Amino acid sequence: MSTLNSSFQIKGLELKNRIVMSPMCQYSVEAEDGVPTDWHFVHYVSRAVGGTGLVILEAAAVAPEGRISNRDLGIWSDEQIPAYKKLVDEIHKHGAKAGIQLAHAGRKAQDAKQPVAPSDIPLNVRNAEDALTSPRALSTEEAEEIVEQFKEAARRAVEAGFDTVEVHGAHGYLIHQFMSPTVNNRTDAYGKDLAKFGVDVTQAVSNVVPKEIPVIMRMSAIEYEDGGYEMDYAIEIAKQFKAAGADLFDVSTGGEGPPGKLKPGNYPGYQVPFARAFKEVLEVPVIAVGMLEDFALAEATVASDDADLIAVGRGMLKDPYWGLHAERHLDGEVHPPTPYERGNF
Numbered sequence: 001m002s003t004l005n006s007s008f009q010i011k012g013l014e015l016k017n018r019i020v021m022s023p024m025c026q027y028s029v030e031a032e033d034g035v036p037t038d039w040h041f042v043h044y045v046s047r048a049v050g051g052t053g054l055v056i057l058e059a060a061a062v063a064p065e066g067r068i069s070n071r072d073l074g075i076w077s078d079e080q081i082p083a084y085k086k087l088v089d090e091i092h093k094h095g096a097k098a099g100i101q102l103a104h105a106g107r108k109a110q111d112a113k114q115p116v117a118p119s120d121i122p123l124n125v126r127n128a129e130d131a132l133t134s135p136r137a138l139s140t141e142e143a144e145e146i147v148e149q150f151k152e153a154a155r156r157a158v159e160a161g162f163d164t165v166e167v168h169g170a171h172g173y174l175i176h177q178f179m180s181p182t183v184n185n186r187t188d189a190y191g192k193d194l195a196k197f198g199v200d201v202t203q204a205v206s207n208v209v210p211k212e213i214p215v216i217m218r219m220s221a222i223e224y225e226d227g228g229y230e231m232d233y234a235i236e237i238a239k240q241f242k243a244a245g246a247d248l249f250d251v252s253t254g255g256e257g258p259p260g261k262l263k264p265g266n267y268p269g270y271q272v273p274f275a276r277a278f279k280e281v282l283e284v285p286v287i288a289v290g291m292l293e294d295f296a297l298a299e300a301t302v303a304s305d306d307a308d309l310i311a312v313g314r315g316m317l318k319d320p321y322w323g324l325h326a327e328r329h330l331d332g333e334v335h336p337p338t339p340y341e342r343g344n345f
């Protein structure tokens with residue numbers, strides 16, 4: 001059997017294979033109340049039916065003002081829990097596990113009247129018409145309140161039945177903003193130690209979830225803006241996130257602003273070397289992501305131990321049954337749900 005289709009366990013989370021659905025915003029909450037809709041139900045349950053081992057729901061905001069757009073998912077209120085529970089229960093019925101990404105957009109909150117951020121430094125944009133409202137710097141107390149909001153969001157995720165939570169520390173959103181030397185020029189404790197905000201969030205989340213539930217941290221291993229941080233810097237911060245309770249790292253890159261001289265790769269597996277480096281240096285399990293939809297490449301990534309798990313994003317938008325197709329391609333045998341058995345996967 002392929003490594004991709006072999007099981008994987010971390011703490012109490014047992015996955016039937018190494019295939020993760022990468023979190024992808026749907027911007028589809030028409031009521032703007034953060035509650036998952038029929039769209040989300042169909043979208044996520046389809047990928048569970050399609051053979052994915054772990055379905056990670058898109059960025060869900062821990063506070064209304066932490067949404068990228070007003071149509072984002074939210075997990076800031078107990079009233080949002082039942083809709084998530086229904087979704088998680090159905091994902092479970094198809095043999096998949098469910099995670100949710102907990103997020104705060106910070107200065108990238110495009111619909112906020114005035115976004116909040118570590119400092120009042122606006123996001124760089126390529127074209128003037130893409131400029132967002134300049135952010136306001138959070139007070140120390142407000143930053144502490146957001147740590148609390150992450151904790152409460154994690155508690156709600158557990159109540160909804162999620163098997164894991166992913167903290168969004170990547171792509172230029174709030175946690176990444178705090179750790180980024182070009183974005184955080186604060187003079188308080190959150191400016192003296194650029195890891196502190198992410199460490200506090202990780203600790204708070206890890207303290208509120210039961211010990212058998214792993215906490216995933218998504219990070220940008222490098223920045224692409226001129227003057228951005230390099231991987232050694234991200235790894236030093238990741239060491240502190242690990243000590244604070246992050247069990248598994250989901251290794252991505254960039255998102256802090258438009259790339260400068262350094263450009264993100266645009267070829268299959270472009271981010272795998274970063275995942276491997278995190279795994280080796282931190283001695284933690286990792287998820288590799290980024291153009292891994294080629295079945296042989298996905299298999300090679302886990303079989304060679306570059307990563308423990310692979311996440312597929314756009315490939316799963318195109319093919320909800322990516323997991324079943326990978327299984328068929330690599331192992332010949334495939335086990336679709338009974339009503340689909342005649343589908344010749």
Ligand SMILES: Cc1cc2nc3c(=O)[nH]c(=O)nc-3n(C[C@H](O)[C@H](O)[C@H](O)COP(=O)(O)O)c2cc1C
Nearest residue numbers: 022023024025058059289290291292312313314315
């Ligand atoms: C439509 C779309 C929405 C996305 N939303 C999120 C998100 O909510 N959180 C996140 O961490 N990454 C997000 N991403 C990035 C993906 O999770 C993934 O890391 C990226 O697309 C690279 O993987 P791929 O080449 O398999 O698509 C998004 C990507 C796409 C295409």
